[in-house]
Amino acid sequence: MKKVLWFLMGIVAGFVAAHLVNKDPRGQELLSEVDLRISEFTDRMGEAYRTQEAKIEGIVTEVKDAAQDALSKDAVSKDAASAPRGD
Numbered sequence: 001m002k003k004v005l006w007f008l009m010g011i012v013a014g015f016v017a018a019h020l021v022n023k024d025p026r027g028q029e030l031l032s033e034v035d036l037r038i039s040e041f042t043d044r045m046g047e048a049y050r051t052q053e054a055k056i057e058g059i060v061t062e063v064k065d066a067a068q069d070a071l072s073k074d075a076v077s078k079d080a081a082s083a084p085r086g087d
Contacts, residue, residue: 021027 022031
């Protein structure tokens, strides 16, 4: 319970400090710069995620196509093996 109390006090202290910093023009500039950097970071992370997602989707498509080709070749070879021979 004591840890939760300290955690909540830290959150409240953070909000108070941010409010005091935001009152000062230099603090507003600092907070806007921090916000800009956070936005740049999240944009880069989103772009990297979408790049990886596209790469993985490409691999999955290739594997599906290869599996489908293998299954169709297997079905053709089974049909050829089961066809009656005209001996």
